Amino acid sequence: MKKSQIKGAKISLNKNLKETIVSILKKMFQNDCCDAILMPMQVPAKDSYAWVLIKDKKLIDDANPIAPVMPVQGAKALSNFSRKGESKLKILAVMKPCEIRAVVELSKLNQINLENITLISYDCPGALSIKNYREDPDKAEKKFTDMLKKPEFLDNYVKSVCKNCDNFSLLPVCDLHVGYYKSDKNNVFLIPNSKRGKQNLEKLNMKTPQDLSEWMQDIEEIRKKRVKNKQERFKQIKNMVEGFDSLRDTFTHCIGCHNCRSACPICYCRQCYFDSESAKTETDMMLLNAEKRGAITFPLDRIIFQVGRMSHMSLSCVSCGLCTDACPVSIPVADIFSYVAENTQKQFGYKSGNDKTEQIPLKTFQLQEVGGIKELVKDAEG
Amino acid sequence: MDQVLIVKNSAEKGLIEFLKFLLEKDRVSGVFTLIKTKKQDDYDYALITEPELLKDAFPLHPFLPVNAGKILSNFTDLKKPVVAVIKPCELRSFIELVKRTQGNLENFLLISFTCGGAFTFSDTVENKTDTLLSDYWTAVSNANDFKNIRSTCKACDNFIPMNADITVSLFGNKNIDSSCKMFLNSEKAKTMVKGFDTEILEDQLDKTQIEKISKRRTEYKEKLFNEIKIQDTGLDGLIDEFGKCIGCHACSRVCPICYCVLCDFESSTYDDSSSMLESELNRKGGVRLPTDTVLYQIGRLSHMSFSCIGCGQCTEVCPVNIPVSVIFRKIGEKVAKIFDYIPGKDVAEQIPVTIFKEEEFTTLGED
Numbered sequence: 003m004k005k006s007q008i009k010g011a012k013i014s015l016n017k018n019l020k021e022t023i024v025s026i027l028k029k030m031f032q033n034d035c036c037d038a039i040l041m042p043m044q045v046p047a048k049d050s051y052a053w054v055l056i057k058d059k060k061l062i063d064d065a066n067p068i069a070p071v072m073p074v075q076g077a078k079a080l081s082n083f084s085r086k087g088e089s090k091l092k093i094l095a096v097m098k099p100c101e102i103r104a105v106v107e108l109s110k111l112n113q114i115n116l117e118n119i120t121l122i123s124y125d126c127p128g129a130l131s132i133k134n135y136r137e138d139p140d141k142a143e144k145k146f147t148d149m150l151k152k153p154e155f156l157d158n159y160v161k162s163v164c165k166n167c168d169n170f171s172l173l174p175v176c177d178l179h180v181g182y183y184k185s186d187k188n189n190v191f192l193i194p195n196s197k198r199g200k201q202n203l204e205k206l207n208m209k210t211p212q213d214l215s216e217w218m219q220d221i222e223e224i225r226k227k228r229v230k231n232k233q234e235r236f237k238q239i240k241n242m243v244e245g246f247d248s249l250r251d252t253f254t255h256c257i258g259c260h261n262c263r264s265a266c267p268i269c270y271c272r273q274c275y276f277d278s279e280s281a282k283t284e285t286d287m288m289l290l291n292a293e294k295r296g297a298i299t300f301p302l303d304r305i306i307f308q309v310g311r312m313s314h315m316s317l318s319c320v321s322c323g324l325c326t327d328a329c330p331v332s333i334p335v336a337d338i339f340s341y342v343a344e345n346t347q348k349q350f351g352y353k354s355g356n357d358k359t360e361q362i363p364l365k366t367f368q369l370q371e372v373g374g375i376k377e378l379v380k381d382a383e384g
Numbered sequence: 385m386d387q388v389l390i391v392k393n394s395a396e397k398g399l400i401e402f403l404k405f406l407l408e409k410d411r412v413s414g415v416f417t418l419i420k421t422k423k424q425d426d427y428d429y430a431l432i433t434e435p436e437l438l439k440d441a442f443p444l445h446p447f448l449p450v451n452a453g454k455i456l457s458n459f460t461d462l463k464k465p466v467v468a469v470i471k472p473c474e475l476r477s478f479i480e481l482v483k484r485t486q487g488n489l490e491n492f493l494l495i496s497f498t499c500g501g502a503f504t505f506s507d508t509v510e511n512k513t514d515t516l517l518s519d520y521w522t523a524v525s526n527a528n529d530f531k532n533i534r535s536t537c538k539a540c541d542n543f544i545p546m547n548a549d550i551t552v553s554l555f556g557n558k559n560i561d562s563s564c565k566m567f568l569n570s571e572k573a574k575t576m577v578k579g580f581d582t583e584i585l586e587d588q589l590d591k592t593q594i595e596k597i598s599k600r601r602t603e604y605k606e607k608l609f610n611e612i613k614i615q616d617t618g619l620d621g622l623i624d625e626f627g628k629c630i631g632c633h634a635c636s637r638v639c640p641i642c643y644c645v646l647c648d649f650e651s652s653t654y655d656d657s658s659s660m661l662e663s664e665l666n667r668k669g670g671v672r673l674p675t676d677t678v679l680y681q682i683g684r685l686s687h688m689s690f691s692c693i694g695c696g697q698c699t700e701v702c703p704v705n706i707p708v709s710v711i712f713r714k715i716g717e718k719v720a721k722i723f724d725y726i727p728g729k730d731v732a733e734q735i736p737v738t739i740f741k742e743e744e745f746t747t748l749g750e751d
Contacts, residue, residue: 040673046627047624047625049628053673054673055661056669057669060669082675083658083661083673086652254423259634264633272646273646284460289413292432296437297433299428299429330703
C-alpha cells in the first residue's frame with residue numbers, strides 16, 4: 003500500500019490508550035470478528051505479565067493490550083497454540099510490532115498457521131526490561147503509563163534494543179494497526195492494513211476517512227532519530243564482536259546455559275543442535291585439545307554456540323531483546339545479534355518479518371547469490 | 385584421627401604445589417580446576433595438562449560458573465585419572481550423577497574443601513568479586529559467612545565434603561595464609577601423595593567448630609524455608625510464586641541433577657493438541673500460553689527434588705528472580721527424609737524412586 007493511501011478510522015480516546023484498545027477489542031468480539039483474543043494479562047501476583055488466550059469476554063477487562071514488559075515473546079505463545087494440529091479458531095492477536103514480525107518468520111518456518119489469525123499492532127514505545135519491571139512493578143507501571151500519555155517514543159527507560167528499534171510502527175504484515183501521536187492527545191487511529199483488516203472494520207461498521215499524513219510524518223521523524231541511535235549503538239557493538247579476541251572477551255562470562263536461545267522466538271527447534279549428542283565433545287578429543295594448548299576451559303564451544311546460533315537464526319532475528327533479558331550474566335546478546343542480523347539480512351536483501359510471502363533466504367536456492375561475498379572477504383582481509 | 389598433609393604455603397598455593405606434583409609425576413592425565421582468565425572477575429573451569437599453566441589456577445576461588453558435577457559427568461572412561469578440585473555441593477551432585485550412570489568415579493581424584501560459600505553471578509558480572517576476595521578469605525578463616533556470598537550458601541549445612549579423596553581445611557582455619565592442610569580420606573589419595581616431599585601428621589577437623597557453623601547455617605536455612613509459604617496456600621500459592629515464570633527452563637539446564645538431553649517438559653509429550661486447548665478454553669474462558677507453567681515446576685520437583693544438593697545455580701540464572709533453589713531444597717529435603725535418603729552421601733545408596741519396596745507409603749493420604 004502506498005503511504006498516501008493509508009487512511010484510518012478516528013476513535014476518540016476513552017480514558018487512556020489501554021482502555022480505548024480494550025473497548026475496540028470488545029466491539030470486535032461482539033461483532034463476530036473472532037472466537038478468541040490473544041493478549042497479555044498481569045499474573046495474579048501482579049509482578050509480571052503472561053499471554054492469555056481469551057474466550058470469555060469478561061476476562062478482556064483484566065487484560066492489558068499494551069503491556070510495559072515482554073516476558074515471553076508473543077510469537078512463542080501463538081506457536082505454542084498451533085504446535086500440534088491446526089485449529090479453526092479465529093484468533094485476534096494483539097502484539098508489539100517485533101512480536102508480529104516474529105510471528106511472520108515462524109509462519110514461514112511452518113510453526114504458525116496464519117490462516118485464522120488477525121494480527122493487531124500498535125505504535126510501540128518500547129518495553130521495559132524484565133529486570134527493571136520486577137524491581138518495582140508499581141513504579142514501572144506508572145512510568146509506562148506516563149510514557150503513553152506523552153508518546154515521545156524516545157524514552158530512555160526502555161530496553162536497549164527498543165531505543166534503537168526502527169520497526170516500532172505500522173508494518174506491512176499486520177492486519178490492523180493502532181496509531182497515536184503526541185500532537186493529537188484526544189484520538190487514536192485504527193488503520194486497516196490488509197484485506198482481513200478491512201473486513202474486520204466493515205463488520206464494526208467503521209469508516210476510514212481519516213487522512214494520516216501528519217501521524218506518518220511524526221512517526222517518520224521518530225524513526226530517523228531511532229535509526230541514528232541504532233547506528234551509534236552499532237558502532238560500539240562492532241568493536242565488541244569483530245575479531246576472535248573481542249568476541250571471546252564479550253562472551254567471557256557466558257556459562258553456556260543457552261537461555262538466550264530458549265527465550266528466542268525464532269529458535270523454535272525442540273532440541274537445539276548445540277544441546278544435542280552430536281555437538282558433544284568426546285573425552286579423547288577434550289584431552290587431545292588440552293594437551294595441544296596446555297589447557298581448555300569450560301563450557302566448551304561457547305563461541306561456536308554463539309556464532310552457530312547467529313548463522314542459524316540471524317536472518318530472521320527481529321531484535322525483540324528477549325535474549326538479553328534471559329541472560330544470567332548480563333551479556334548484551336540482543337544488541338549483538340541485532341547488529342549481526344542487520345548485516346546478514348542486508349547481504350541477502352531480506353528483511354525479517356516484513357513480507358509474509360517472501361522466503362527466508364537459506365530456504366531458497368539462487369544461482370547468483372551472495373554476489374558481494376568476495377568484496378566482503380577482501381574487506382575483512384584488508 | 386586422620387592423615388593430614390601439610391604444605392607450608394597458603395592453602396591455595398600449597399594445593400597448587402600438590403596439583404603440579406601430580407601432573408609432573410604423570411600420576412594424573414590433567415588437572416580440573418578453576419582458573420582466572422585475562423579478564424577481571426572472570427573465572428572458568430579448565431582442564432590443564434601443562435604444569436606451567438597452573439600459575440593461573442584458582443582452585444579454591446568462591447565461584448561456580450557451572451556446577452562442576454555437570455562437567456565431570458562428560459568424561460567417559462579415562463586411562464589415567466584427572467585430579468579435580470570442586471566444591472562440596474558439586475561433589476555431591478557428581479555422586480548423584482554417578483548413581484544415574486552419568487559419570488565414573490574411577491576417572492577422578494576428587495579434592496574438595498570445607499567451603500565458605502560462593503559469590504553470586506551479579507557480583508561477578510559487576511566486577512566486584514576480585515576486590516572482595518581478601519575480605520572473603522578473612523571471613524572464611526574466622527569461620528564467618530561473608531556478607532556477599534549467595535544466600536543458598538549461607539543456608540548450606542553441607543559445607544564439609546562427602547566422598548572427597550582429599551579435603552582441604554579452609555572454613556575456620558586460622559592459618560589459611562600460611563599453611564595448607566589436606567586430609568587424606570581414601571587409599572587412592574594416600575597412594576597419590578607418595579613421594580610428595582612434605583610432612584604427614586595425624587589430625588582431625590575441629591568438631592565443635594563445625595557444629596557451631598552447622599547450627600548457624602541450619603538456622604538461616606530454616607529462615608529461608610519459612611519465607612516460602614507455598615505449603616499453606618495450595619495451587620494459588622504456587623501460581624503466585626511461579627506466575628512470573630517465563631518458561632525458559634534455565635533452572636533445569638543449569639541443574640546438575642537434570643541431566644536429560646531433552647527434558648520431558650520440552651518433548652512433544654507436553655504439546656497439547658489444539659482441540660484439547662480449545663476444550664480447555666471453552667471450560668475456563670481463558671488459557672495461558674505457553675501452557676504448563678506450574679506443571680513444569682511440579683514435574684521437575686517430582687523428578688529431581690530428592691536429589692537436590694542445594695547448589696543454588698537455578699536461583700542464580702532465573703531471569704525473573706524466583707527463589708527456585710530455596711523452594712526445591714525445602715521440598716527436596718522433605719521428600720528425601722521420607723525415603724531416609726541423603727543426596728550425594730553414598731554412591732552405593734540407590735535413588736529412592738528407582739527401587740521397589742513392597743511395603744512403602746502404607747499410610748499415604750491418611751494424615
